[in-house]
Amino acid sequence: MNKRDFIAIGVVVLLSVLGFVFFALKGSGGQTVKISVGARVYGTYPLSENRELKIKTDAGYNLVEIKNGRVFVKDADCKDKSCVKQGEISGGSIVCLPHKLVVEVTGEGDFDAVAR
Ligand SMILES: [Zn+2]
Structure with missing residues (x-):
C-alpha cells in the first residue's frame, strides 16, 4: 500500500464520519422548542x-x-x-405561572404547531 492509497482511504473514512455526524445531528434535530408568553x-x-434566550415580559424575565x-x-x-x-427537559414543558411563560418541546413532524 503506497502513500496515495493511504490518503484515499483516509478521505473516504473522513467523509463517512462527517456523513454520520451530519445524519446524527439531523436525526436529533427533529424536535422543536416552542416558547410562548400568554397566548402569543x-x-x-x-x-x-445550543442557544440562550432572554425573554422579557411585563412581569419580568426568564433566561x-x-x-x-x-x-x-x-x-x-x-x-x-x-x-x-x-x-x-427533553420533552414536555416548563411553565412559569407568574410570567405566563411556557417552554414546550414538540416532537418530530409537529410542524403544524410551528406554522400556526
Ligand atoms: Zn418562573
Whole structure:
C-alpha cells in the first residue's frame, strides 16, 4: 500500500464520519422548542442548536437555555422560581405561572404547531 492509497482511504473514512455526524445531528434535530408568553408564540427553535434566550415580559424575565438537546430555565426573576426548579427537559414543558411563560418541546413532524 503506497502513500496515495493511504490518503484515499483516509478521505473516504473522513467523509463517512462527517456523513454520520451530519445524519446524527439531523436525526436529533427533529424536535422543536416552542416558547410562548400568554397566548402569543414568542418563537420556535430547534432543540439541537445550543442557544440562550432572554425573554422579557411585563412581569419580568426568564433566561432560557437550550443545551445539548435539553432545555431549561437558567434564571428568572419570578417569586417562586418554580420554572428554574423544574430543571432540564427533553420533552414536555416548563411553565412559569407568574410570567405566563411556557417552554414546550414538540416532537418530530409537529410542524403544524410551528406554522400556526
Ligand atoms: Zn418562573
